[in-house]
Amino acid sequence: MKKLVRVLAAAAAMIGAAFVHAAAQPQVVYLTWSITVDASGSVTRLDSESRLGPELKDRLEREIRSWRFKPGAIDGQAAVTESKLHLALQVTPIDDGRSSLRVVRAGTGGGYGKMVAPNYPEVSVRARRQGLVLLKVRYGEDGQVSELAADEGAPYADKALVDAAIAAVKRWTFTPEVVGGRPLAGVALVPVCFGLRGTRFSPPKCEWNRPGESIAADGDDPTPAFDSVLKLETAVAGRTP
Template sequence: MALLCLVFCGLASAESISEVRKQAEASMLVTGWVVVGTDGRTQSHVLDKVEKLPPEVVDLIRRASATWRFEPVMLDGKPVVAKAKMSLRVVAKREDNSSNFVVRVAGATFGDPGAEEDSDSVRFKDRRAPKYPELALRARVSGTVFLLARIDRSGKVADVDAEQVNLDVVDTDKGMQTWRRILAEASVRAARQWTYDLPTSGPHANDDSWIVRVPVVFHMVMPNVSESAYYGQWQAYVPGPKEPIPWRSKYPQANDDKGGSTDALADDGIHMVGSGLQLKTPLDHS
Protein backbone atom coordinates (compact mmCIF):
# COMPACT_ATOMS: atom_id res chain seq x y z
CA MET A 1 0.00 0.00 0.00
CA ALA A 2 3.01 2.32 -0.15
CA LEU A 3 1.81 3.87 -3.39
CA LEU A 4 -1.49 4.81 -1.74
CA CYS A 5 0.46 6.86 0.80
CA LEU A 6 2.10 8.76 -2.06
CA VAL A 7 -1.29 9.46 -3.63
CA PHE A 8 -2.71 10.95 -0.45
CA CYS A 9 0.43 12.87 0.45
CA GLY A 10 0.25 14.55 -2.94
CA LEU A 11 -3.23 15.79 -2.12
CA ALA A 12 -2.37 17.11 1.30
CA SER A 13 -1.05 20.44 0.02
CA ALA A 14 -4.53 21.49 -1.12
CA GLU A 15 -6.23 21.06 2.26
CA SER A 16 -5.32 20.01 5.76
CA ILE A 17 -4.61 16.28 6.04
CA SER A 18 -7.75 15.72 8.10
CA GLU A 19 -9.93 17.32 5.42
CA VAL A 20 -8.26 15.33 2.65
CA ARG A 21 -8.95 12.12 4.52
CA LYS A 22 -12.63 12.96 4.62
CA GLN A 23 -12.90 13.58 0.87
CA ALA A 24 -10.14 11.75 -0.95
CA GLU A 25 -9.75 8.12 -1.85
CA ALA A 26 -7.56 6.26 -4.28
CA SER A 27 -8.95 4.10 -7.04
CA MET A 28 -8.24 2.15 -10.17
CA LEU A 29 -10.37 0.79 -12.97
CA VAL A 30 -9.90 -2.90 -13.67
CA THR A 31 -11.30 -4.45 -16.84
CA GLY A 32 -11.85 -8.00 -17.96
CA TRP A 33 -14.48 -10.65 -18.68
CA VAL A 34 -16.88 -12.66 -16.56
CA VAL A 35 -18.58 -15.97 -17.40
CA VAL A 36 -21.98 -16.62 -15.81
CA GLY A 37 -23.52 -20.08 -15.51
CA THR A 38 -27.09 -21.12 -16.16
CA ASP A 39 -27.88 -20.61 -12.47
CA GLY A 40 -26.58 -17.02 -12.51
CA ARG A 41 -23.44 -17.85 -10.53
CA THR A 42 -20.01 -16.69 -11.62
CA GLN A 43 -18.25 -19.58 -13.33
CA SER A 44 -15.00 -17.76 -14.00
CA HIS A 45 -13.47 -14.39 -14.70
CA VAL A 46 -10.41 -13.06 -16.50
CA LEU A 47 -8.71 -9.75 -15.71
CA ASP A 48 -6.92 -7.72 -18.37
CA LYS A 49 -3.17 -7.21 -17.86
CA VAL A 50 -3.30 -9.06 -14.56
CA GLU A 51 0.48 -8.78 -14.25
CA LYS A 52 0.10 -5.00 -13.82
CA LEU A 53 -2.42 -5.26 -10.98
CA PRO A 54 -1.50 -5.24 -7.27
CA PRO A 55 -1.87 -8.76 -5.80
CA GLU A 56 -4.30 -7.49 -3.15
CA VAL A 57 -6.61 -6.17 -5.90
CA VAL A 58 -6.48 -9.45 -7.83
CA ASP A 59 -7.33 -11.34 -4.64
CA LEU A 60 -10.13 -8.92 -3.72
CA ILE A 61 -11.80 -9.37 -7.12
CA ARG A 62 -11.37 -13.15 -6.92
CA ARG A 63 -13.14 -13.27 -3.57
CA ALA A 64 -15.84 -10.78 -4.54
CA SER A 65 -16.66 -12.39 -7.90
CA ALA A 66 -17.18 -15.76 -6.23
CA THR A 67 -20.17 -14.28 -4.36
CA TRP A 68 -21.82 -12.58 -7.35
CA ARG A 69 -25.23 -13.78 -8.50
CA PHE A 70 -26.71 -12.53 -11.76
CA GLU A 71 -30.07 -12.84 -13.41
CA PRO A 72 -29.65 -15.92 -15.63
CA VAL A 73 -29.24 -15.14 -19.30
CA MET A 74 -32.08 -16.61 -21.35
CA LEU A 75 -31.97 -17.84 -24.94
CA ASP A 76 -35.12 -19.27 -26.54
CA GLY A 77 -36.65 -19.47 -23.07
CA LYS A 78 -33.79 -21.45 -21.55
CA PRO A 79 -30.90 -20.30 -19.34
CA VAL A 80 -27.49 -20.41 -21.02
CA VAL A 81 -23.86 -19.89 -20.06
CA ALA A 82 -22.94 -16.31 -20.97
CA LYS A 83 -19.76 -14.25 -21.23
CA ALA A 84 -19.66 -10.47 -20.88
CA LYS A 85 -17.16 -7.65 -20.52
CA MET A 86 -16.80 -6.01 -17.11
CA SER A 87 -15.23 -2.86 -15.75
CA LEU A 88 -14.69 -2.56 -11.99
CA ARG A 89 -14.03 0.52 -9.86
CA VAL A 90 -11.75 -0.55 -7.00
CA VAL A 91 -11.43 2.04 -4.23
CA ALA A 92 -9.05 2.33 -1.29
CA LYS A 93 -9.78 4.66 1.61
CA ARG A 94 -7.72 5.35 4.71
CA GLU A 95 -9.37 4.25 7.94
CA ASP A 96 -10.01 7.01 10.47
CA ASN A 97 -6.96 7.80 12.62
CA SER A 98 -5.06 4.93 11.07
CA SER A 99 -2.40 4.21 8.48
CA ASN A 100 -4.43 1.25 7.21
CA PHE A 101 -6.53 1.27 4.05
CA VAL A 102 -9.83 -0.43 3.33
CA VAL A 103 -10.01 -1.68 -0.25
CA ARG A 104 -13.33 -2.56 -1.86
CA VAL A 105 -15.07 -3.01 -5.20
CA ALA A 106 -17.15 0.16 -5.24
CA GLY A 107 -18.79 -0.06 -8.66
CA ALA A 108 -19.07 -2.16 -11.79
CA THR A 109 -20.31 -2.04 -15.34
CA PHE A 110 -21.21 -5.31 -17.05
CA GLY A 111 -21.71 -5.53 -20.79
CA ASP A 112 -24.29 -7.38 -22.80
CA PRO A 113 -23.74 -11.15 -22.65
CA GLY A 114 -22.48 -12.45 -25.94
CA ALA A 115 -22.30 -8.95 -27.47
CA GLU A 116 -18.86 -9.41 -28.98
CA GLU A 117 -19.92 -8.13 -32.38
CA ASP A 118 -19.66 -4.38 -32.96
CA SER A 119 -22.99 -4.46 -34.78
CA ASP A 120 -24.79 -5.28 -31.49
CA SER A 121 -23.86 -2.00 -29.79
CA VAL A 122 -23.68 1.77 -30.16
CA ARG A 123 -20.15 2.73 -31.26
CA PHE A 124 -18.34 5.99 -31.79
CA LYS A 125 -18.26 7.23 -35.37
CA ASP A 126 -16.77 10.70 -34.96
CA ARG A 127 -15.61 11.66 -31.49
CA ARG A 128 -13.33 14.66 -31.20
CA ALA A 129 -11.90 15.15 -27.74
CA PRO A 130 -12.82 18.40 -25.99
CA LYS A 131 -10.21 21.07 -25.57
CA TYR A 132 -8.67 21.03 -22.10
CA PRO A 133 -10.07 24.15 -20.37
CA GLU A 134 -7.21 26.64 -20.08
CA LEU A 135 -8.04 27.58 -16.49
CA ALA A 136 -8.01 23.96 -15.37
CA LEU A 137 -4.84 23.26 -17.31
CA ARG A 138 -2.98 26.15 -15.68
CA ALA A 139 -4.17 25.02 -12.25
CA ARG A 140 -3.19 21.40 -13.04
CA VAL A 141 -6.72 20.21 -12.33
CA SER A 142 -7.58 16.83 -13.81
CA GLY A 143 -10.58 14.56 -13.59
CA THR A 144 -13.18 12.52 -15.46
CA VAL A 145 -16.62 13.63 -16.60
CA PHE A 146 -19.26 10.93 -17.00
CA LEU A 147 -21.80 11.97 -19.59
CA LEU A 148 -25.28 10.61 -20.12
CA ALA A 149 -26.38 11.05 -23.73
CA ARG A 150 -29.37 10.10 -25.84
CA ILE A 151 -28.57 9.06 -29.40
CA ASP A 152 -31.30 9.33 -32.03
CA ARG A 153 -31.89 7.18 -35.10
CA SER A 154 -29.62 9.40 -37.20
CA GLY A 155 -26.67 8.67 -34.92
CA LYS A 156 -26.58 12.21 -33.54
CA VAL A 157 -26.70 13.38 -29.94
CA ALA A 158 -30.25 14.48 -29.11
CA ASP A 159 -29.66 15.13 -25.38
CA VAL A 160 -26.54 15.16 -23.25
CA ASP A 161 -25.62 16.23 -19.71
CA ALA A 162 -22.87 15.56 -17.20
CA GLU A 163 -24.05 12.94 -14.72
CA GLN A 164 -20.99 12.94 -12.46
CA VAL A 165 -17.57 14.60 -12.37
CA ASN A 166 -14.74 12.96 -10.44
CA LEU A 167 -11.67 15.05 -9.65
CA ASP A 168 -8.08 14.01 -9.02
CA VAL A 169 -7.44 16.97 -6.71
CA VAL A 170 -8.91 18.38 -3.51
CA ASP A 171 -9.97 22.02 -3.12
CA THR A 172 -12.51 23.93 -1.08
CA ASP A 173 -16.13 22.95 -1.64
CA LYS A 174 -16.65 26.05 -3.78
CA GLY A 175 -13.46 25.41 -5.72
CA MET A 176 -14.40 21.81 -6.45
CA GLN A 177 -17.84 22.89 -7.65
CA THR A 178 -16.15 25.33 -10.01
CA TRP A 179 -13.72 22.76 -11.42
CA ARG A 180 -16.49 20.23 -11.93
CA ARG A 181 -18.58 22.80 -13.76
CA ILE A 182 -15.66 23.83 -16.00
CA LEU A 183 -14.82 20.26 -16.99
CA ALA A 184 -18.50 19.34 -17.43
CA GLU A 185 -19.21 22.31 -19.71
CA ALA A 186 -16.23 21.51 -21.94
CA SER A 187 -17.33 17.88 -22.20
CA VAL A 188 -20.96 18.66 -23.03
CA ARG A 189 -19.94 21.18 -25.72
CA ALA A 190 -17.77 18.59 -27.43
CA ALA A 191 -20.28 15.75 -27.02
CA ARG A 192 -23.02 17.65 -28.85
CA GLN A 193 -20.95 17.31 -32.03
CA TRP A 194 -20.25 13.59 -31.76
CA THR A 195 -21.86 11.02 -34.04
CA TYR A 196 -22.37 7.31 -33.54
CA ASP A 197 -22.77 4.09 -35.47
CA LEU A 198 -25.94 2.34 -34.36
CA PRO A 199 -26.72 -1.32 -33.62
CA THR A 200 -27.74 -3.26 -36.72
CA SER A 201 -28.17 -6.59 -34.93
CA GLY A 202 -28.93 -7.84 -31.45
CA PRO A 203 -31.74 -6.93 -29.03
CA HIS A 204 -31.31 -3.14 -29.36
CA ALA A 205 -31.19 -2.84 -33.15
CA ASN A 206 -34.77 -1.52 -33.43
CA ASP A 207 -34.80 0.85 -30.47
CA ASP A 208 -36.17 4.36 -31.07
CA SER A 209 -33.13 5.88 -29.37
CA TRP A 210 -30.24 4.78 -27.20
CA ILE A 211 -29.05 6.09 -23.85
CA VAL A 212 -25.29 5.82 -23.45
CA ARG A 213 -22.86 6.61 -20.66
CA VAL A 214 -19.50 7.96 -21.83
CA PRO A 215 -16.45 9.04 -19.79
CA VAL A 216 -14.46 12.11 -20.86
CA VAL A 217 -10.98 12.16 -19.36
CA PHE A 218 -8.94 15.27 -18.56
CA HIS A 219 -5.58 13.93 -17.44
CA MET A 220 -2.13 15.44 -17.71
CA VAL A 221 0.25 12.67 -18.73
CA MET A 222 3.96 12.56 -19.35
CA PRO A 223 5.07 13.18 -22.96
CA ASN A 224 5.07 10.03 -25.07
CA VAL A 225 3.29 8.09 -22.30
CA SER A 226 -0.18 6.74 -23.09
CA GLU A 227 -3.07 6.51 -20.63
CA SER A 228 -2.83 2.72 -20.82
CA ALA A 229 0.57 2.90 -19.12
CA TYR A 230 -1.22 3.87 -15.90
CA TYR A 231 -3.41 0.77 -15.85
CA GLY A 232 -3.11 -0.99 -12.50
CA GLN A 233 -1.84 2.07 -10.64
CA TRP A 234 -3.66 3.82 -7.83
CA GLN A 235 -4.93 7.26 -8.79
CA ALA A 236 -6.28 10.04 -6.59
CA TYR A 237 -10.07 9.82 -6.55
CA VAL A 238 -12.52 12.44 -5.33
CA PRO A 239 -15.96 11.30 -6.57
CA GLY A 240 -18.48 14.01 -7.33
CA PRO A 241 -22.20 13.94 -6.60
CA LYS A 242 -24.56 12.28 -9.05
CA GLU A 243 -26.36 15.14 -10.77
CA PRO A 244 -30.02 15.09 -11.89
CA ILE A 245 -30.53 14.83 -15.65
CA PRO A 246 -33.43 17.08 -16.79
CA TRP A 247 -34.56 14.88 -19.69
CA ARG A 248 -34.00 11.52 -18.02
CA SER A 249 -37.55 10.94 -16.80
CA LYS A 250 -38.89 11.04 -20.37
CA TYR A 251 -37.07 7.85 -21.35
CA PRO A 252 -37.62 4.72 -19.23
CA GLN A 253 -34.42 3.05 -20.41
CA ALA A 254 -32.40 5.96 -19.03
CA ASN A 255 -33.35 4.91 -15.51
CA ASP A 256 -32.45 1.23 -15.95
CA ASP A 257 -28.94 0.92 -14.55
CA LYS A 258 -28.95 -2.86 -14.30
CA GLY A 259 -25.72 -3.09 -16.28
CA GLY A 260 -23.53 -0.57 -14.54
CA SER A 261 -22.52 2.12 -12.09
CA THR A 262 -22.08 5.73 -13.14
CA ASP A 263 -18.30 5.95 -12.82
CA ALA A 264 -17.24 2.31 -13.30
CA LEU A 265 -16.42 2.60 -16.97
CA ALA A 266 -13.01 2.42 -18.63
CA ASP A 267 -11.67 5.68 -20.03
CA ASP A 268 -12.28 4.64 -23.64
CA GLY A 269 -15.57 2.91 -22.87
CA ILE A 270 -19.17 3.40 -23.86
CA HIS A 271 -22.09 1.68 -22.17
CA MET A 272 -25.68 1.43 -23.31
CA VAL A 273 -27.86 2.07 -20.26
CA GLY A 274 -30.53 -0.61 -19.90
CA SER A 275 -28.27 -3.33 -21.24
CA GLY A 276 -25.79 -5.70 -19.67
CA LEU A 277 -25.76 -8.47 -17.10
CA GLN A 278 -27.95 -7.75 -14.11
CA LEU A 279 -26.23 -8.31 -10.77
CA LYS A 280 -28.59 -9.32 -7.94
CA THR A 281 -26.10 -9.40 -5.05
CA PRO A 282 -23.72 -6.81 -3.54
CA LEU A 283 -20.48 -6.23 -5.40
CA ASP A 284 -18.28 -6.65 -2.38
CA HIS A 285 -18.86 -8.80 0.71
CA SER A 286 -15.50 -8.02 2.28
Protein backbone atom coordinates in the same frame (compact mmCIF):
# COMPACT_ATOMS: atom_id res chain seq x y z
CA MET B 1 -9.25 -0.39 -19.07
CA LYS B 2 -9.97 2.80 -21.03
CA LYS B 3 -11.18 5.54 -18.73
CA LEU B 4 -13.59 8.44 -19.08
CA VAL B 5 -12.37 11.13 -21.45
CA ARG B 6 -11.09 14.21 -19.67
CA VAL B 7 -10.32 16.92 -22.23
CA LEU B 8 -7.79 19.64 -21.40
CA ALA B 9 -7.28 22.86 -23.31
CA ALA B 10 -4.24 22.44 -25.57
CA ALA B 11 -4.08 18.71 -24.82
CA ALA B 12 -7.02 16.36 -25.24
CA ALA B 13 -6.05 13.20 -23.33
CA MET B 14 -7.59 9.84 -22.46
CA ILE B 15 -6.44 8.42 -19.14
CA GLY B 16 -4.86 4.95 -19.45
CA ALA B 17 -5.15 1.73 -17.47
CA ALA B 18 -6.02 1.88 -13.79
CA PHE B 19 -3.79 0.16 -11.27
CA VAL B 20 -3.46 -0.14 -7.50
CA HIS B 21 -0.44 1.41 -5.80
CA ALA B 22 0.55 2.40 -2.28
CA ALA B 23 -0.63 5.83 -1.15
CA ALA B 24 -0.90 7.77 2.07
CA GLN B 25 -4.64 8.34 1.72
CA PRO B 26 -7.55 6.13 0.66
CA GLN B 27 -8.19 6.20 -3.06
CA VAL B 28 -10.77 4.78 -5.41
CA VAL B 29 -9.58 2.75 -8.39
CA TYR B 30 -11.66 1.59 -11.32
CA LEU B 31 -11.22 -1.92 -12.66
CA THR B 32 -12.81 -3.90 -15.49
CA TRP B 33 -13.11 -7.58 -16.30
CA SER B 34 -14.53 -9.42 -19.29
CA ILE B 35 -16.93 -11.87 -17.67
CA THR B 36 -18.87 -14.93 -18.79
CA VAL B 37 -21.81 -16.26 -16.76
CA ASP B 38 -23.57 -19.57 -17.42
CA ALA B 39 -27.32 -20.09 -17.57
CA SER B 40 -27.46 -20.73 -13.82
CA GLY B 41 -25.87 -17.36 -12.99
CA SER B 42 -22.41 -18.66 -12.02
CA VAL B 43 -19.20 -17.04 -13.23
CA THR B 44 -17.28 -19.29 -15.63
CA ARG B 45 -14.69 -16.83 -16.97
CA LEU B 46 -12.95 -13.69 -15.73
CA ASP B 47 -10.35 -11.84 -17.81
CA SER B 48 -8.95 -8.73 -16.16
CA GLU B 49 -8.55 -5.68 -18.40
CA SER B 50 -6.67 -3.75 -15.67
CA ARG B 51 -3.10 -3.98 -14.45
CA LEU B 52 -3.18 -5.96 -11.22
CA GLY B 53 -0.57 -7.85 -9.22
CA PRO B 54 -1.15 -11.62 -8.98
CA GLU B 55 -2.06 -11.55 -5.27
CA LEU B 56 -4.62 -8.76 -5.63
CA LYS B 57 -6.01 -10.27 -8.83
CA ASP B 58 -6.57 -13.64 -7.13
CA ARG B 59 -8.10 -11.98 -4.07
CA LEU B 60 -10.61 -9.97 -6.11
CA GLU B 61 -11.51 -12.77 -8.50
CA ARG B 62 -12.21 -15.19 -5.65
CA GLU B 63 -14.67 -12.60 -4.33
CA ILE B 64 -16.28 -11.97 -7.71
CA ARG B 65 -16.76 -15.70 -8.37
CA SER B 66 -18.85 -15.90 -5.19
CA TRP B 67 -21.34 -13.32 -6.54
CA ARG B 68 -24.60 -14.35 -8.19
CA PHE B 69 -25.73 -12.97 -11.52
CA LYS B 70 -28.89 -13.16 -13.61
CA PRO B 71 -27.90 -13.93 -17.22
CA GLY B 72 -29.62 -12.76 -20.36
CA ALA B 73 -32.27 -14.90 -22.04
CA ILE B 74 -33.21 -16.15 -25.50
CA ASP B 75 -36.88 -16.91 -26.10
CA GLY B 76 -37.44 -16.72 -22.35
CA GLN B 77 -34.69 -19.21 -21.52
CA ALA B 78 -31.58 -18.17 -19.57
CA ALA B 79 -28.44 -18.44 -21.70
CA VAL B 80 -24.67 -18.06 -21.39
CA THR B 81 -23.94 -14.33 -21.23
CA GLU B 82 -20.72 -12.45 -21.99
CA SER B 83 -20.42 -8.96 -20.55
CA LYS B 84 -18.09 -6.56 -18.74
CA LEU B 85 -17.86 -6.13 -14.98
CA HIS B 86 -16.95 -2.57 -13.95
CA LEU B 87 -15.75 -2.31 -10.35
CA ALA B 88 -15.05 0.78 -8.23
CA LEU B 89 -12.83 -0.19 -5.30
CA GLN B 90 -11.67 1.91 -2.34
CA VAL B 91 -8.11 1.09 -1.31
CA THR B 92 -6.98 2.17 2.16
CA PRO B 93 -3.32 1.64 3.16
CA ILE B 94 -2.80 -0.06 6.54
CA ASP B 95 0.84 -0.91 7.17
CA ASP B 96 3.70 -3.03 5.83
CA GLY B 97 2.53 -2.32 2.29
CA ARG B 98 -0.87 -3.92 2.97
CA SER B 99 -4.21 -2.31 2.14
CA SER B 100 -7.83 -2.87 3.05
CA LEU B 101 -10.32 -3.03 0.20
CA ARG B 102 -13.98 -2.03 0.02
CA VAL B 103 -16.33 -2.32 -2.94
CA VAL B 104 -17.85 1.08 -3.73
CA ARG B 105 -19.85 0.02 -6.77
CA ALA B 106 -20.09 -2.80 -9.29
CA GLY B 107 -21.89 -2.69 -12.62
CA THR B 108 -22.21 -4.78 -15.76
CA GLY B 109 -22.77 -4.05 -19.43
CA GLY B 110 -20.88 -3.45 -22.63
CA GLY B 111 -17.48 -1.82 -22.91
CA TYR B 112 -15.53 0.74 -24.87
CA GLY B 113 -13.95 -0.29 -28.15
CA LYS B 114 -12.20 2.40 -30.22
CA MET B 115 -12.16 5.88 -28.67
CA VAL B 116 -11.34 9.26 -30.23
CA ALA B 117 -10.45 12.19 -27.97
CA PRO B 118 -12.61 15.30 -28.53
CA ASN B 119 -11.08 18.63 -29.51
CA TYR B 120 -11.51 21.47 -27.04
CA PRO B 121 -13.33 24.24 -28.98
CA GLU B 122 -11.41 27.51 -29.17
CA VAL B 123 -14.57 29.49 -28.47
CA SER B 124 -15.00 27.61 -25.18
CA VAL B 125 -11.35 28.10 -24.24
CA ARG B 126 -11.60 31.86 -24.83
CA ALA B 127 -14.79 32.01 -22.77
CA ARG B 128 -13.18 29.82 -20.06
CA ARG B 129 -16.01 27.30 -20.23
CA GLN B 130 -15.53 23.90 -18.62
CA GLY B 131 -17.71 21.06 -17.43
CA LEU B 132 -19.33 17.73 -18.07
CA VAL B 133 -21.05 16.56 -21.23
CA LEU B 134 -23.15 13.45 -20.63
CA LEU B 135 -24.18 11.65 -23.81
CA LYS B 136 -26.80 8.95 -24.29
CA VAL B 137 -25.40 6.60 -26.90
CA ARG B 138 -27.14 3.78 -28.76
CA TYR B 139 -24.96 1.25 -30.56
CA GLY B 140 -25.73 -1.74 -32.74
CA GLU B 141 -24.82 -5.41 -32.61
CA ASP B 142 -21.59 -4.50 -34.44
CA GLY B 143 -20.64 -1.96 -31.75
CA GLN B 144 -21.05 1.01 -34.13
CA VAL B 145 -22.81 4.13 -32.82
CA SER B 146 -26.30 4.39 -34.30
CA GLU B 147 -27.67 7.37 -32.35
CA LEU B 148 -26.40 9.82 -29.75
CA ALA B 149 -27.44 13.06 -28.08
CA ALA B 150 -26.95 14.95 -24.84
CA ASP B 151 -28.76 13.07 -22.07
CA GLU B 152 -31.97 14.80 -21.05
CA GLY B 153 -31.16 14.48 -17.35
CA ALA B 154 -27.62 15.82 -17.64
CA PRO B 155 -26.46 19.10 -16.08
CA TYR B 156 -26.32 22.12 -18.41
CA ALA B 157 -23.29 22.11 -20.71
CA ASP B 158 -21.95 24.71 -23.13
CA LYS B 159 -23.28 23.95 -26.65
CA ALA B 160 -19.82 24.08 -28.21
CA LEU B 161 -18.61 21.46 -25.71
CA VAL B 162 -21.65 19.28 -26.43
CA ASP B 163 -21.03 19.52 -30.18
CA ALA B 164 -17.35 18.65 -29.73
CA ALA B 165 -18.18 15.61 -27.59
CA ILE B 166 -20.80 14.39 -30.07
CA ALA B 167 -18.41 14.81 -33.02
CA ALA B 168 -15.85 12.59 -31.29
CA VAL B 169 -18.09 9.95 -29.71
CA LYS B 170 -19.96 9.29 -32.98
CA ARG B 171 -16.62 7.84 -34.19
CA TRP B 172 -16.27 5.50 -31.19
CA THR B 173 -17.09 1.82 -31.13
CA PHE B 174 -18.44 -0.25 -28.25
CA THR B 175 -18.14 -3.89 -27.18
CA PRO B 176 -21.66 -5.37 -27.06
CA GLU B 177 -22.85 -7.96 -24.59
CA VAL B 178 -23.33 -11.44 -26.05
CA VAL B 179 -26.19 -13.76 -25.08
CA GLY B 180 -26.22 -17.34 -26.36
CA GLY B 181 -23.52 -16.43 -28.88
CA ARG B 182 -25.49 -13.47 -30.26
CA PRO B 183 -24.22 -9.88 -29.78
CA LEU B 184 -26.84 -7.39 -28.66
CA ALA B 185 -27.39 -3.72 -29.43
CA GLY B 186 -27.10 -1.55 -26.33
CA VAL B 187 -27.40 1.85 -24.68
CA ALA B 188 -24.78 3.69 -22.60
CA LEU B 189 -24.46 6.99 -20.76
CA VAL B 190 -21.00 8.31 -21.61
CA PRO B 191 -19.35 11.13 -19.59
CA VAL B 192 -16.91 13.54 -21.25
CA CYS B 193 -15.23 16.06 -18.94
CA PHE B 194 -13.77 19.29 -20.37
CA GLY B 195 -11.30 21.17 -18.13
CA LEU B 196 -8.94 24.11 -18.57
CA ARG B 197 -5.30 23.65 -17.68
CA GLY B 198 -3.48 26.11 -15.43
CA THR B 199 -3.31 27.33 -11.84
CA ARG B 200 -5.86 30.09 -12.51
CA PHE B 201 -8.55 27.56 -13.22
CA SER B 202 -10.35 25.38 -10.71
CA PRO B 203 -11.00 21.80 -11.83
CA PRO B 204 -14.51 21.47 -13.25
CA LYS B 205 -17.15 19.60 -11.31
CA CYS B 206 -18.02 16.66 -13.52
CA GLU B 207 -20.44 14.87 -11.22
CA TRP B 208 -23.44 13.04 -12.62
CA ASN B 209 -26.12 10.70 -11.34
CA ARG B 210 -26.28 7.12 -12.56
CA PRO B 211 -29.75 5.69 -13.10
CA GLY B 212 -31.01 4.14 -9.87
CA GLU B 213 -28.10 5.43 -7.75
CA SER B 214 -28.26 8.17 -5.11
CA ILE B 215 -24.50 8.77 -4.98
CA ALA B 216 -23.19 10.90 -7.82
CA ALA B 217 -20.23 9.75 -9.89
CA ASP B 218 -17.42 12.29 -9.86
CA GLY B 219 -15.20 13.56 -12.65
CA ASP B 220 -12.54 10.92 -12.09
CA ASP B 221 -14.99 8.04 -12.45
CA PRO B 222 -14.25 6.36 -15.80
CA THR B 223 -17.17 4.00 -15.93
CA PRO B 224 -20.06 4.60 -18.30
CA ALA B 225 -23.52 3.46 -17.28
CA PHE B 226 -24.78 0.66 -19.51
CA ASP B 227 -28.31 -0.67 -19.89
CA SER B 228 -27.14 -4.23 -19.22
CA VAL B 229 -28.83 -7.58 -19.83
CA LEU B 230 -26.54 -9.21 -17.25
CA LYS B 231 -27.77 -8.31 -13.76
CA LEU B 232 -25.72 -8.52 -10.57
CA GLU B 233 -28.02 -10.00 -7.90
CA THR B 234 -25.59 -9.98 -4.96
CA ALA B 235 -25.55 -6.75 -2.93
CA VAL B 236 -21.84 -5.93 -3.07
CA ALA B 237 -21.54 -2.23 -2.14
CA GLY B 238 -19.59 -1.97 1.11
CA ARG B 239 -18.26 -5.54 0.94
CA THR B 240 -14.62 -6.21 1.84
CA PRO B 241 -12.93 -8.74 -0.45
